[in-house]
Amino acid sequence: MRRALTAIEQVLKEQPPKDTQAVQALADSTTGMELLALVGQEAGATVILRHNGRQVGRAVVLRGTAGATFAGIIPGRYHLSLSTGWNVWDQDLQAKDLLVGLAFPGEPIAAAAKTRSLDERATVVGTVADGALGIRVIPGRESGTIRCMWT
Amino acid sequence: MSLRFICELMVASRDNHHTVLSYFHNSRPIFSTYDDHELLFVQLIHRLAKDAAYDGWSQRDIDTAVSLTTDKFTRFPDKPGDLDCRKTFQAALDVLASKPSTDALSQELALASILNALAHKQFSLSLREARRSGERTRYVWQISGGELRLLLPRSLSGVQRGEWLHRNAGSVDLSRTGERERVQGIVDAAFGAEPVSLDEAVGVSSAGDAPWRALDRVGEVGLATCLADEKADTVERLRPSIRRLGADTVRALVHAIFEGIGTTQYREGDIAAMFGLDAASFSRFAGSRWSADSNRVPDLWCNLAKLLSAKPHFIELCQDAGVWESVQKVVTPRPIGS
Numbered sequence: 337m338r339r340a341l342t343a344i345e346q347v348l349k350e351q352p353p354k355d356t357q358a359v360q361a362l363a364d365s366t367t368g369m370e371l372l373a374l375v376g377q378e379a380g381a382t383v384i385l386r387h388n389g390r391q392v393g394r395a396v397v398l399r400g401t402a403g404a405t406f407a408g409i410i411p412g413r414y415h416l417s418l419s420t421g422w423n424v425w426d427q428d429l430q431a432k433d434l435l436v437g438l439a440f441p442g443e444p445i446a447a448a449a450k451t452r453s454l455d456e457r458a459t460v461v462g463t464v465a466d467g468a469l470g471i472r473v474i475p476g477r478e479s480g481t482i483r484c485m486w487t
Numbered sequence: 488m489s490l491r492f493i494c495e496l497m498v499a500s501r502d503n504h505h506t507v508l509s510y511f512h513n514s515r516p517i518f519s520t521y522d523d524h525e526l527l528f529v530q531l532i533h534r535l536a537k538d539a540a541y542d543g544w545s546q547r548d549i550d551t552a553v554s555l556t557t558d559k560f561t562r563f564p565d566k567p568g569d570l571d572c573r574k575t576f577q578a579a580l581d582v583l584a585s586k587p588s589t590d591a592l593s594q595e596l597a598l599a600s601i602l603n604a605l606a607h608k609q610f611s612l613s614l615r616e617a618r619r620s621g622e623r624t625r626y627v628w629q630i631s632g633g634e635l636r637l638l639l640p641r642s643l644s645g646v647q648r649g650e651w652l653h654r655n656a657g658s659v660d661l662s663r664t665g666e667r668e669r670v671q672g673i674v675d676a677a678f679g680a681e682p683v684s685l686d687e688a689v690g691v692s693s694a695g696d697a698p699w700r701a702l703d704r705v706g707e708v709g710l711a712t713c714l715a716d717e718k719a720d721t722v723e724r725l726r727p728s729i730r731r732l733g734a735d736t737v738r739a740l741v742h743a744i745f746e747g748i749g750t751t752q753y754r755e756g757d758i759a760a761m762f763g764l765d766a767a768s769f770s771r772f773a774g775s776r777w778s779a780d781s782n783r784v785p786d787l788w789c790n791l792a793k794l795l796s797a798k799p800h801f802i803e804l805c806q807d808a809g810v811w812e813s814v815q816k817v818v819t820p821r822p823i824g825s
Binding site: 381404418419420422466467468469 | 488516591592593
């Protein structure tokens with residue numbers, strides 16, 4: 337047991353990778369995500385997404401990474417809160433916010449999805465939690481995506 | 488609303504504090520135990536009471552501890568001098584203010600962690616306070632045309648109490664500042680009581696007896712340093728043979744143990760000799776021949792297990808490392824006598 341604990345200790349002391357891609361790759365695995373949160377003390381904030389009052393997503397947002405992504409967003413009222421109970425975002429999302437075809441009328445859907453960067457495609461952009469959490473709503477072909485970033 | 492804003496509202500409020508307090512207690516699941524997370528305050532207290540019962544505390548002590556802890560987090564004063572839960576929230580804000588300035592999200596997480604630690608510590612102190620109070624009763628000593636309210640042991644009967652105080656309390660001057668504390672101090676010294684000041688405890692500025700304080704720094708300095716510091720800070724509570732080493736040596740001892748256990752050359756006897764400890768003392772502190780099923784888990788490993796089981800991140804890491812079952816066995820309270 338002690339040897340295993342020492343191994344944990346060594347893992348904990350490793351510095352998190354600086355490279356954004358490596359961080360994101362690590363964050364994609366549950367263990368990696370937790371580990372990052374652990375190494376960078378209080379680096380991870382759990383966010384909970386509710387659609388019309390029902391929880392539809394839960395993720396850990398890590399500082400300095402691409403953030404948490406909630407896909408398959410359909411029209412309705414959305415609430416985003418922290419696991420501490422702080423309701424940070426409340427937004428009514430409509431089809432024009434979530435579908436590329438309606439968000440960019442007149443522009444071929446494939447072209448809009450390919451040529452625009454994610455930031456350019458975002459239909460809702462804002463910061464919440466006193467500016468600490470950035471939120472983007474990105475339209476897709478059949479549903480949208482909500483992305484939260486710890487800025 | 489952020490936790491910080493809620494706490495600030497409560498501390499500053501005069502008229503609407505019950506509304507804010509209810510909002511906090513009904514909608515903020517910021518509390519946790521080693522295996523339960525996102526609990527409201529009332530759920531945490533219920534859980535701590537259950538654990539205390541399992542740990543062998545009497546129902547009377549538990550009820551008192553629940554009441555004292557709940558008051559600390561919910562009670563507003565009816566008159567000056569009454570218990571005031573705003574002090575608890577102010578204490579949490581003070582701890583937060585002592586940390587480096589960060590963004591609102593970091594502050595939210597830090598404050599949740601501080602309030603959780605406060606609730607745990609408060610409950611633990613309240614249990615001790617309840618046990619202490621159970622062994623003593625209040626006595627109003629009529630003296631010099633006035634009175635002193637004191638806590639005296641049950642072993643002294645009514646008549647004996649006055650006589651004992653007259654014999655031992657020295658010259659009493661009720662106009663002297665702190666006279667009650669002076670006389671109570673004489674009683675405490677004579678009967679070996681260990682008073683616990685719940686108001687002082689709220690500040691969590693002193694060294695804690697649980698690893699909660701250490702948890703704040705784990706990500707920063709690692710497990711070994713956290714445990715070494717925790718042991719050094721609470722050296723007066725360690726076994727006499729370890730306590731004699733002093734805080735700095737205890738810190739070095741813990742570091743030596745952690746550095747040693749990762750190597751193939753680790754010899755307990757060598758470390759014990761290096762620090763002037765006999766084999767039995769070292770074994771009780773950090774010996775390697777023990778079983779997690781045993782009630783005699785060495786102190787250091789017991790602390791380490793508690794630390795590991797206090798946060799979901801550690802639990803997951805322990806599960807991945809295949810040691811979670813062992814850790815759980817160490818931290819799961821066993822009924823007294825089992």
